[in-house]
Amino acid sequence: MPTDTPAGTLPARTHLAPVPGEPVLDVVVPVFNEETDLGPCVRRLHDHLGRTFPYAFRITIADNASTDATPRIAADLAARLDGVRSVRLEEKGRGRALRTVWARSDAPVLAYMDVDLSTDLNALLPLVAPLVSGHSDLAIGTRLARSSRVVRGAKREFVSRAYNLLLRSSLAARFSDAQCGFKAIRRDVAERLLPLVEDSGWFFDTELLVLAERAGLRIHEVPVDWVDDPHSSVRIARTAVEDLKGVWRVGRALATGALPLDRLARPFGDDPRDRSALPGVPSGLARQLLGFCTVGALSTLCYLALYSLFRSGAGPQTANAAALLLSAVANTAANRRLTFGVRGRERAVRHQAQGLVVFAVGLALTSGSLAALGAATTRPGHGTELAVLVTANLAATVLRFLLLRAWVFSDRRTPAAKDHLR
Numbered sequence: 001m002p003t004d005t006p007a008g009t010l011p012a013r014t015h016l017a018p019v020p021g022e023p024v025l026d027v028v029v030p031v032f033n034e035e036t037d038l039g040p041c042v043r044r045l046h047d048h049l050g051r052t053f054p055y056a057f058r059i060t061i062a063d064n065a066s067t068d069a070t071p072r073i074a075a076d077l078a079a080r081l082d083g084v085r086s087v088r089l090e091e092k093g094r095g096r097a098l099r100t101v102w103a104r105s106d107a108p109v110l111a112y113m114d115v116d117l118s119t120d121l122n123a124l125l126p127l128v129a130p131l132v133s134g135h136s137d138l139a140i141g142t143r144l145a146r147s148s149r150v151v152r153g154a155k156r157e158f159v160s161r162a163y164n165l166l167l168r169s170s171l172a173a174r175f176s177d178a179q180c181g182f183k184a185i186r187r188d189v190a191e192r193l194l195p196l197v198e199d200s201g202w203f204f205d206t207e208l209l210v211l212a213e214r215a216g217l218r219i220h221e222v223p224v225d226w227v228d229d230p231h232s233s234v235r236i237a238r239t240a241v242e243d244l245k246g247v248w249r250v251g252r253a254l255a256t257g258a259l260p261l262d263r264l265a266r267p268f269g270d271d272p273r274d275r276s277a278l279p280g281v282p283s284g285l286a287r288q289l290l291g292f293c294t295v296g297a298l299s300t301l302c303y304l305a306l307y308s309l310f311r312s313g314a315g316p317q318t319a320n321a322a323a324l325l326l327s328a329v330a331n332t333a334a335n336r337r338l339t340f341g342v343r344g345r346e347r348a349v350r351h352q353a354q355g356l357v358v359f360a361v362g363l364a365l366t367s368g369s370l371a372a373l374g375a376a377t378t379r380p381g382h383g384t385e386l387a388v389l390v391t392a393n394l395a396a397t398v399l400r401f402l403l404l405r406a407w408v409f410s411d412r413r414t415p416a417a418k419d420h421l422r
Contacts, residue, residue, distance in 0.1 A: 102187070
């Protein structure tokens with residue numbers, strides 16, 4: 001296991017040892033004109049943490065430019081209750097409030113919850129425990145788990161499920177509930193992620209989760225009991241429009257590679273994949289096999305489609321060579337990026353040239369199979385040709401993977417790529 005943390009990466013996850021007099025957890029309650037709910041919320045939260053949380057804690061009221069009595073009530077609560085403080089921001093925006101308070105906090109675990117306390121507070125300790133122990137990097141409450149108990153209207157239920165379905169289909173998100181106002185993050189992770197998050201409103205935590213997931217960070221989900229607040233001030237239509245804009249912006253940035261997520265990839269020194277190779281267990285083999293099989297399946301479909309297209313106007317050998325050449329170039333590029341994790345243009349031409357040598361091996365196998373078929377029968381059917389080619393391609397695929405791994409993208413690849421694969 002590495003003993004030093006490379007520049008730009010995160011330290012290894014460890015159990016957070018409490019420092020006497022310093023809070024382990026900082027719970028942020030962002031508010032805007034919440035003079036009615038603020039007092040009962042903070043008192044209830046403070047009482048719950050005092051009875052159940054085993055470490056020192058802090059509650060931070062983040063006032064988002066309120067114009068009612070919220071600032072006065074927040075200051076009064078901070079004066080009367082130990083471990084409660086109030087921060088005033090002159091601009092609105094939940095994301096802006098969380099970014100500001102989290103960036104200034106000295107607590108190793110940062111959390112937030114909505115002022116209406118729709119989420120049962122019994123889920124708070126299970127939410128932050130994996131972060132304190134060093135198991136996870138972020139934690140979210142989910143209302144969409146089978147074991148969650150949720151009471152809310154059909155409109156909000158539909159909006160929530162539709163939004164999470166949109167995230168899964170457009171951004172390939174795997175977390176189940178992006179909008180639940182009940183989340184936590186380790187401070188060392190927040191320090192690296194917050195500069196990458198652009199949104200300052202309701203889309204803030206969705207963007208944070210998407211970037212964290214794409215960077216390979218571990219997100220822990222906690223089923224929660226949740227009761228809808230019928231007096232919520234959230235404007236569903238306006239929030240939905242802003243969320244859609246955020247999804248489009250983040251999706252475009254991910255598609256164009258504009259986000260520097262590579263500096264967060266493989267961030268922790270305690271990842272078992274970062275350890276020295278074990279005898280008989282090649283580093284990254286399982287992941288590479290999965291990526292190679294996926295790319296190979298798509299390449300085979302592309303090859304067969306091209307062969308069928310070219311075969312209508314050319315002989316079998318010409319059609320096979322042309323189809324294999326085009327699919328081989330695409331295959332090498334896809335395997336370079338997806339299977340072996342090589343980024344950038346460095347050695348790209350060399351990799352393609354070596355890929356063409358691998359292509360020549362595949363061409364020899366498939367052309368030889370076609371020649372053998374032609375020697376066996378004078379007029380083979382199109383289906384027979386395809387069956388022979390599929391069989392020959394399977395044999396060529398195994399050899400191709402071995403050549404790509406041991407020769408084209410071997411340990412001589414760039415240090416950045418090797419760091420990504422470890």
